[in-house]
Amino acid sequence: MNWVLGLIGAxxxxxxxxxxxxxxxxxxxxxxFLLVGSIRLRREVAxxxxxxxxxxxxxxxxxAASPVAQATAAQPAAPxxxxxxxxxxxxxxxxxxxxxxxxxxxDEAAIPLAPSAAYEAAATESVAAASAAAPEPMPERGPxxxxxxxxxxxxxxxxxxxxxxxxxxxxxxxxxxALRYAAAQGYFTMSIQVRLxxxxxxxxxxxxxxxxxxxxxxxxxxxxxxxxxGALLLTVFxxxxxxxxxxxxxxxxxxxxxxxxxxxxxxxxxxxALAVLGFLGGYLAPVLISTGSSNHVGLFSYYAVLNAAVFxxxxxxxxxLLNLIGFFFTFGVGAAWGAKFYRxxxxxxxxxxxxxxxxxxxxxxxLYVVRQSEHRRPWVDGTLVFGTPLVAFPLQAAMxxxxxxxxxxxxxxxxxxxxxxxxxxxxxxxxxxxTEAYGALALGFATLAVPLAFSASTTASVWALExxxxxWLGIRQKRNFPWLxxxxxxxxxxxxxxMSLVDYQHQRPAGLLLINADWLGAALLSFSGFLLALVHDxxxxxxxxxxxxxxxxxxxxxxxxxTQLDLAELSLGQWRFSMLYLAASIxxxxxxxxxxxxxxxxxxxxxxxxxxLLAVFAANDExxxxxxxxxxxxxxxxxxxxxxxxxxxxxxxxxSLALAHxxxxxxxxxxxxxxxxxxxxxxxxxxxxxxxxLLAPVMLLTLALWRRPSxxxxxxxxxxxxxxxxWFGLALPLLAYAFIFGLFIEGGAAPLAxxxxxxxxxxxxxxxxxxxxxxxxxxQAMSKLRPFWPLAAFAFITMxxxxxxxxxxxxxxxxxxxxxxxxxxxxxxxxxxLGVSAWIFGSRRHDRxxxxxxxxxxxxxxxxxxxxxxxxxxxxxxxxxxxxxxxLLVGVGYIAPSPPKAQETGAGT
Numbered sequence: 001m002n003w004v005l006g007l008i009g010a011x012x013x014x015x016x017x018x019x020x021x022x023x024x025x026x027x028x029x030x031x032x033f034l035l036v037g038s039i040r041l042r043r044e045v046a047x048x049x050x051x052x053x054x055x056x057x058x059x060x061x062x063x064a065a066s067p068v069a070q071a072t073a074a075q076p077a078a079p080x081x082x083x084x085x086x087x088x089x090x091x092x093x094x095x096x097x098x099x100x101x102x103x104x105x106x107d108e109a110a111i112p113l114a115p116s117a118a119y120e121a122a123a124t125e126s127v128a129a130a131s132a133a134a135p136e137p138m139p140e141r142g143p144x145x146x147x148x149x150x151x152x153x154x155x156x157x158x159x160x161x162x163x164x165x166x167x168x169x170x171x172x173x174x175x176x177x178a179l180r181y182a183a184a185q186g187y188f189t190m191s192i193q194v195r196l197x198x199x200x201x202x203x204x205x206x207x208x209x210x211x212x213x214x215x216x217x218x219x220x221x222x223x224x225x226x227x228x229x230g231a232l233l234l235t236v237f238x239x240x241x242x243x244x245x246x247x248x249x250x251x252x253x254x255x256x257x258x259x260x261x262x263x264x265x266x267x268x269x270x271x272x273a274l275a276v277l278g279f280l281g282g283y284l285a286p287v288l289i290s291t292g293s294s295n296h297v298g299l300f301s302y303y304a305v306l307n308a309a310v311f312x313x314x315x316x317x318x319x320x321l322l323n324l325i326g327f328f329f330t331f332g333v334g335a336a337w338g339a340k341f342y343r344x345x346x347x348x349x350x351x352x353x354x355x356x357x358x359x360x361x362x363x364x365x366x367l368y369v370v371r372q373s374e375h376r377r378p379w380v381d382g383t384l385v386f387g388t389p390l391v392a393f394p395l396q397a398a399m400x401x402x403x404x405x406x407x408x409x410x411x412x413x414x415x416x417x418x419x420x421x422x423x424x425x426x427x428x429x430x431x432x433x434x435t436e437a438y439g440a441l442a443l444g445f446a447t448l449a450v451p452l453a454f455s456a457s458t459t460a461s462v463w464a465l466e467x468x469x470x471x472w473l474g475i476r477q478k479r480n481f482p483w484l485x486x487x488x489x490x491x492x493x494x495x496x497x498x499m500s501l502v503d504y505q506h507q508r509p510a511g512l513l514l515i516n517a518d519w520l521g522a523a524l525l526s527f528s529g530f531l532l533a534l535v536h537d538x539x540x541x542x543x544x545x546x547x548x549x550x551x552x553x554x555x556x557x558x559x560x561x562x563t564q565l566d567l568a569e570l571s572l573g574q575w576r577f578s579m580l581y582l583a584a585s586i587x588x589x590x591x592x593x594x595x596x597x598x599x600x601x602x603x604x605x606x607x608x609x610x611x612x613l614l615a616v617f618a619a620n621d622e623x624x625x626x627x628x629x630x631x632x633x634x635x636x637x638x639x640x641x642x643x644x645x646x647x648x649x650x651x652x653x654x655x656s657l658a659l660a661h662x663x664x665x666x667x668x669x670x671x672x673x674x675x676x677x678x679x680x681x682x683x684x685x686x687x688x689x690x691x692x693x694l695l696a697p698v699m700l701l702t703l704a705l706w707r708r709p710s711x712x713x714x715x716x717x718x719x720x721x722x723x724x725x726x727w728f729g730l731a732l733p734l735l736a737y738a739f740i741f742g743l744f745i746e747g748g749a750a751p752l753a754x755x756x757x758x759x760x761x762x763x764x765x766x767x768x769x770x771x772x773x774x775x776x777x778x779x780q781a782m783s784k785l786r787p788f789w790p791l792a793a794f795a796f797i798t799m800x801x802x803x804x805x806x807x808x809x810x811x812x813x814x815x816x817x818x819x820x821x822x823x824x825x826x827x828x829x830x831x832x833x834l835g836v837s838a839w840i841f842g843s844r845r846h847d848r849x850x851x852x853x854x855x856x857x858x859x860x861x862x863x864x865x866x867x868x869x870x871x872x873x874x875x876x877x878x879x880x881x882x883x884x885x886x887x888l889l890v891g892v893g894y895i896a897p898s899p900p901k902a903q904e905t906g907a908g909t
Contacts, residue, residue, distance in 0.1 A: 526560060586642055797830060839854035
């Protein structure tokens with residue numbers, strides 16, 4: 001394998017070159033390659049010459065032992081003929097001698113043959129004599145010291161475990177440089193960071209040992225686990241508060257992880273002490289690691305997660321102390337925050353958390369009674385049963401101090417909740433004392449509520465109805481004049497309606513929402529149009545007239561809603577009114593569609609769904625976010641009506657239903673995207689989170705529709721496959737473009753610390769790559785793109801490396817990042833990992849091509865070490881490059897030292 005020695009020569013040539021490393025590498029490669037080739041050729045020529053001499057000796061011996069030679073020797077010599085002397089070795093025979101030899105061979109047939117036995121004996125004696133007379137073979141001359149040295153070098157690099165040998169050689173250079181650099185920089189002293197890391201590592205080790213000993217020595221194991229968790233919590237707190245080594249968000253996340261781990265260990269081992277320890281740290285974390293930002297959404301969301309964990313534990317364990325800790329911390333911290341930071345404009349974002357916490361501890365108090373067996377019945381946890389409403393309702397009253405009607409409605413809702421609990425307990429349980437307690441609470445809160453009522457009156461025009469009736473009679477009687485007159489009357493009624501709108505545009509008629517002349521006039525025009533479309537579909541389906549009449553009716557229905565926006569602004573708000581109007585429209589047409597057996601009403605469902613898609617942008621403009629709290633109820637009603645209409649359609653395969661379904665799915669996706677973008681902007685999240693917010697809804701719904709269409713394509717799951725291209729045909733190009741776009745963005749992870757690969761952007765890109773790869777195999781026309789996945793993988797890994805260098809080392813996110821030694825070292829290490837992985841994978845799968853591909857990549861890495869990284873041997877980037885490549889080569893030499901045999905190639909492919 002002269003190319004291996006040539007590569008070594010390239011290394012030496014590049015190392016000896018001052019500035020022209022590439023020229024030196026090429027010269028060194030060919031010099032060593034040609035030198036080794038000439039030495040090997042010289043040895044082969046010497047071996048062939050020696051073998052030729054031996055063959056000549058054997059031929060001479062065989063010629064002397066032949067019967068022809070013996071018979072010629074037995075004949076008397078001619079008196080006039082002398083035997084010519086044998087020529088000296090290397091001297092050509094004379095021509096006369098050659099002619100005589102030829103004549104002797106031709107006369108061989110005339111010599112009588114001896115008997116068999118005599119012949120054999122003579123032949124044996126002749127062979128022995130010839131062998132004795134044959135010259136001794138010349139001893140072979142051994143190779144010189146140059147050949148011996150080069151042979152040993154070649155054998156070292158071409159025989160045995162080549163990767164390990166090369167790796168050890170590279171590693172030695174790296175270790176020597178690293179030790180020299182560490183000594184120069186004084187890295188052998190231990191800093192506070194290292195000390196805290198050692199303590200944390202000891203805590204993790206103690207936690208693992210405590211878990212291991214939980215069955216053999218439970219007391220020891222639980223004590224060790226508790227001490228380890230406490231040490232880890234204190235380490236995180238010290239690293240943040242005392243030494244400022246951790247950012248607030250990272251410290252917060254670490255505490256959350258420790259709290260979750262303690263809760264899990266407590267439940268698995270049925271030990272309340274571990275849970276109490278963990279949750280104390282969890283509830284104290286926002287207090288201890290407070291930045292003073294008063295971010296109540298983040299604070300209450302975090303407490304909501306903790307309370308959900310307490311709720312989940314209470315479902316399995318009756319740990320009253322844990323329940324009380326959650327109760328006092330939740331409402332205590334909430335009340336303290338409210339007294340200092342609450343303002344009336346924060347009500348929409350605070351109220352949902354208060355309601356959630358109230359419901360949490362109602363159910364937790366209920367579960368503690370109905371699931372525990374520690375106390376004799378009847379039993380009531382008075383702190384939670386009575387304390388929850390008596391603490392939560394004053395907080396509600398403080399937020400609604402200027403809204404007595406809202407407070408009355410709150411009291412009524414609380415009374416209904418407790419009344420429902422009373423009903424449930426009486427039907428299913430025998431908890432008499434708890435039932436009485438809930439009954440008393442329901443009665444008390446009911447006395448605080450007051451009902452609300454309102455009344456209204458209005459008028460409407462019937463011109464359009466008259467025209468519809470006349471047209472219907474003309475169709476039934478097959479008379480064209482009444483039919484045309486009825487259609488003309490629709491236009492007259494529409495003109496009169498529009499004139500009334502113009503005349504009274506500055507004097508809106510009195511009335512309530514939808515109960516006024518404007519809406520009723522448009523509604524009557526719409527009803528007439530729909531009625532005429534139905535009549536024409538049933539009795540006179542001429543040309544496109546039924547469709548035109550249907551669109552006429554739909555136009556007036558929507559115009560009627562537009563006339564109510566001013567009135568809606570005074571009560572519901574324009575957007576909420578519009579969504580409720582669409583929801584009611586969808587529900588109404590779905591009922592009429594089945595009652596009238598009129599499939600064309602599906603058009604109205606499709607149109608309403610498209611308006612719902614536009615409503616996402618309108619909600620974002622009006623409320624600043626697509627899914628603001630005031631929009632949740634209208635969105636819920638709208639999607640419930642749309643889903644119900646699609647479900648009631650059954651197995652029908654109408655295109656309008658498919659359109660409505662697809663548009664509804666895209667509406668959900670778009671609303672989620674815009675809401676996540678708003679959250680990312682409000683929280684000032686970095687670019688990586690914004691990319692996730694932009695991508696996650698599309699990606700998750702695409703995955704769900706691909707893998708579980710029976711669930712996520714409801715209510716049209718049975719028919720979704722017929723038109724799924726309407727989703728995937730748009731989603732797949734969007735996802736592919738998002739992957740390419742995401743490769744080249746900076747991808748910050750703030751407020752979290754940036755972790756290579758384990759950051760929002762790159763995790764999303766990985767998930768996206770797997771999803772696109774799977775979808776490409778789903779459609780035959782796109783499956784030809786799947787073999788190009790290694791290019792995408794290489795691009796991802798390379799850009800992830802550059803992104804990690806940018807965030808963790810501070811290199812600029814621009815083309816100049818490639819001029820950094822640290823960047824080059826990072827690329828060397830990562831590409832080495834790729835090559836080694838291909839090496840190992842090819843060996844395990846018996847795939848020679850993959851193994852050789854890894855070897856080629858490692859060759860490129862070695863060349864990069866010589867041409868680029870060699871210039872950084874005096875600092876850490878160059879040292880890390882050499883050490884990493886060396887270690888990887890040693891590792892791969894242990895796992896996959898040689899390529900699979902040719903006959904094994906393809907066994908695993």
